[in-house]
Amino acid sequence: MDCRPAKHQTGKLDAIGTAGRRRFSCPDALPGDTRIVAEAPPPIDQLTKTWQAPPGLWGWLRVVNQTNIGLRYIITAFVFFLAAGVLGVVIRMQLAVPENDLIGPGLYNQVFSVHGITMMFLFAIPMVEGLGVYLVPLMIGTRDLSFPRLSAFSFFVFLIGGVVLWIAFLIGSAPDAGWFDYVPLALKEFSPSHRIDVYATVITFIEISALAAAVELVVTILKQRAPGMSLSKTPPFVWAILVTAVMIIFAMPGVIVASVMLALDRIVDTKFFYPDAGGDALLWQHLFWWFGHPEVYIAFLPAAGVVSTIIPVFCRRRLFGYTAVVCSIVATGMISFGLWVHHMFTAGLPTHASSFFTAASLTIAIPSGIQMFAWIATIWGGKPVFKTPFIFCLGFIAIFLLGGITGVMVATIPFDKQVHDSYFVVAHFHYVLIGGVVFPLVGGLYYWFPKWSGRLLSERLGRLNFWLMFVGFNVCFFPMHLLGFLGMPRRVYTYLPELEWNSLNLWATIGAFVLALGFLVFVINVVWSLKFGTQAGDNPWEADTLEWFAASPPAAFNFEEIPRVASLNPLWDSPQEQPSAATRGMRTDRREVLVTTVEQADPQAVIVLPGPTIWPFLLAVAIAIGFIGSIFHPVWFVIGFFATIVAGIGWFWPQRPWGTGKD
Numbered sequence: 054m055d056c057r058p059a060k061h062q063t064g065k066l067d068a069i070g071t072a073g074r075r076r077f078s079c080p081d082a083l084p085g086d087t088r089i090v091a092e093a094p095p096p097i098d099q100l101t102k103t104w105q106a107p108p109g110l111w112g113w114l115r116v117v118n119q120t121n122i123g124l125r126y127i128i129t130a131f132v133f134f135l136a137a138g139v140l141g142v143v144i145r146m147q148l149a150v151p152e153n154d155l156i157g158p159g160l161y162n163q164v165f166s167v168h169g170i171t172m173m174f175l176f177a178i179p180m181v182e183g184l185g186v187y188l189v190p191l192m193i194g195t196r197d198l199s200f201p202r203l204s205a206f207s208f209f210v211f212l213i214g215g216v217v218l219w220i221a222f223l224i225g226s227a228p229d230a231g232w233f234d235y236v237p238l239a240l241k242e243f244s245p246s247h248r249i250d251v252y253a254t255v256i257t258f259i260e261i262s263a264l265a266a267a268v269e270l271v272v273t274i275l276k277q278r279a280p281g282m283s284l285s286k287t288p289p290f291v292w293a294i295l296v297t298a299v300m301i302i303f304a305m306p307g308v309i310v311a312s313v314m315l316a317l318d319r320i321v322d323t324k325f326f327y328p329d330a331g332g333d334a335l336l337w338q339h340l341f342w343w344f345g346h347p348e349v350y351i352a353f354l355p356a357a358g359v360v361s362t363i364i365p366v367f368c369r370r371r372l373f374g375y376t377a378v379v380c381s382i383v384a385t386g387m388i389s390f391g392l393w394v395h396h397m398f399t400a401g402l403p404t405h406a407s408s409f410f411t412a413a414s415l416t417i418a419i420p421s422g423i424q425m426f427a428w429i430a431t432i433w434g435g436k437p438v439f440k441t442p443f444i445f446c447l448g449f450i451a452i453f454l455l456g457g458i459t460g461v462m463v464a465t466i467p468f469d470k471q472v473h474d475s476y477f478v479v480a481h482f483h484y485v486l487i488g489g490v491v492f493p494l495v496g497g498l499y500y501w502f503p504k505w506s507g508r509l510l511s512e513r514l515g516r517l518n519f520w521l522m523f524v525g526f527n528v529c530f531f532p533m534h535l536l537g538f539l540g541m542p543r544r545v546y547t548y549l550p551e552l553e554w555n556s557l558n559l560w561a562t563i564g565a566f567v568l569a570l571g572f573l574v575f576v577i578n579v580v581w582s583l584k585f586g587t588q589a590g591d592n593p594w595e596a597d598t599l600e601w602f603a604a605s606p607p608a609a610f611n612f613e614e615i616p617r618v619a620s621l622n623p624l625w626d627s628p629q630e631q632p633s634a635a636t637r638g639m640r641t642d643r644r645e646v647l648v649t650t651v652e653q654a655d656p657q658a659v660i661v662l663p664g665p666t667i668w669p670f671l672l673a674v675a676i677a678i679g680f681i682g683s684i685f686h687p688v689w690f691v692i693g694f695f696a697t698i699v700a701g702i703g704w705f706w707p708q709r710p711w712g713t714g715k716d
Contacts, residue, residue, distance in 0.1 A: 104609035117201035123187025137171035149562035161546035162229035169232030181355035191600035194279025209673035210262035228252035253316035267301035293358025311340035342393035367443035368435025381420035414464030441515030445496030452488025477537025508586030521571030529564030597622035672700035
């Protein structure tokens with residue numbers, strides 16, 4: 054039987070014990086009434102032994118800990134981002150002056166295609182999922198994700214797919230039909246080499262990773278929140294990750310189906326996209342943009358969640374309109390699935406049908422505006438402290454506001470028909486995705502870097518980093534609005550000097566170099582701070598959310614004792630509260646996590662998680678053999694199929710609980 058103060062009157066933050074039970078008198082019990090009510094503090098050595106990641110290369114392939122996998126996701130996605138950024142600079146160098154011959158049209162097509170594919174498939178989604186994998190368990194007060202092997206498998210699939218794409222680029226066999234890969238250009242008659250086969254198979258492969266991580270995050274958020282953390286006390290960032298993960302589950306099958314159909318058309322001569330055989334070329338666009346436009350919000354919502362986390366901390370006040378912000382996150386996720394046809398206004402669709410998508414495209418500005426007003430109100434009513442993470446959030450608000458305005462413009466059919474496939478759309482796209490996603494994510498990296506490393510990034514370099522990025526971004530992409538009005542089309546590798554695009558393109562290229570310099574400063578800041586940065590302590594920002602209740606960097610088990618939450622801002626409501634054992638204990642000799650109810654997060658059960666294992670890596674390799682081998686011959690898919698069965702048997706084979714010497 055539990056014994057705790059009624060309604061937790063002694064504090065907002067309590068903890069669930071994690072060791073063997075001991076007897077003591079309940080403070081509000083009758084004289085002589087002694088009950089088993091709490092747990093002794095857990096033995097740290099035993100917890101560390103149970104949860105530690107195995108060392109060495111063999112251990113690296115076997116580790117399943119959420120903090121390790123999350124950091125791998127974040128670092129790998131950022132490396133891909135930097136590589137794609139280099140390609141972006143190459144694009145701008147080619148377009149700096151008219152009739153430039155720096156690179157030819159064939160290589161240019163590969164460069165801009167790999168740039169877009171990397172940014173959208175290897176950076177945007179993996180980065181936000183990586184933040185979720187690392188931060189969600191800490192924010193909701195649990196020791197790991199629900200399916201640790203699934204998160205490890207997801208990372209290896211992502212890594213293998215990204216490496217294969219870039220190897221194909223380095224050997225001159227990269228996709229060259231854009232990140233959107235429209236048919237009929239992508240069909241065998243017009244692209245006979247293996248370049249489009251690389252796209253069709255690698256994209257399908259990578260989306261398996263995204264789906265696996267999304268399922269992992271949904272289950273963890275709904276079923277492993279700390280006791281007392283009801284849905285109404287869940288941090289906005291966690292809500293954003295939850296909605297994003299659900300969106301991935303519904304959106305990704307569209308592009309998977311499309312890429313599989315394209316691969317079949319090219320490899321085994323099906324006719325899904327051949328109009329003369331009963332197929333439809335527009336079917337590709339419908340399937341692709343069913344995924345493609347929600348993806349913008351899949352990347353944006355977690356970035357907005359980062360802003361909703363950072364601004365209250367540096368304004369020293371609670372987030373204004375928390376309920377409205379959460380509702381707007383959910384509304385954005387729902388409405389985003391009704392926008393995809395606004396990418397197809399020039400495709401000859403019926404006007405009445407297109408009008409529906411115009412209305413939906415305009416409507417989605419409302420929940421985004423609600424979040425914007427909530428952030429501004431929080432700043433207005435607070436006492437801002439202008440640290441680097443907060444400054445990046447201010448830059449995001451300014452840039453995303455302009456991107457949102459141009460988004461409303463291109464959502465109207467007459468205007469879209471004038472600027473469709475022009476550089477105006479390129480400008481809008483980057484204002485939304487770099488301004489609305491990259492700026493807050495970089496601010497988030499500054500904010501959570503002490504959590505990952507135990508050290509602070511340099512404030513001086515951080516401010517230089519911000520201003521180089523902010524000025525460089527606007528100098529690079531604002532002229533593209535004007536280039537679009539002047540008629541410059543997208544995806545051209547050169548242009549004639551008499552078209553009067555010269556000076557604007559030169560300014561855009563100068564801005565691209567300044568923006569790249571800003572990211573170089575960030576990399577220097579990270580490398581320098583890892584060794585020489587100021588020691589951060591456990592909660593350097595005096596933040597309110599639960600991840601700062603753990604050590605910085607956190608132990609392998611995240612929390613010595615599972616926290617009990619009774620507030621949306623637990624660390625502000627009881628900053629000196631010490632955890633105390635309050636409910637039944639959990640064993641320390643195996644990896645146990647607490648399962649709670651969906652709505653109120655009441656303790657429900659304890660489950661045992663698997664420890665380090667090689668099978669997620671082997672399963673990822675087996676699936677890679679099937680998908681990537683099929684580029685060259687269909688028999689490889691059969692080989693990969695049987696290899697996947699073998700790896701799946703190993704995955705589900707009964708294992709010993711990690712940390713014990715018995716089954």
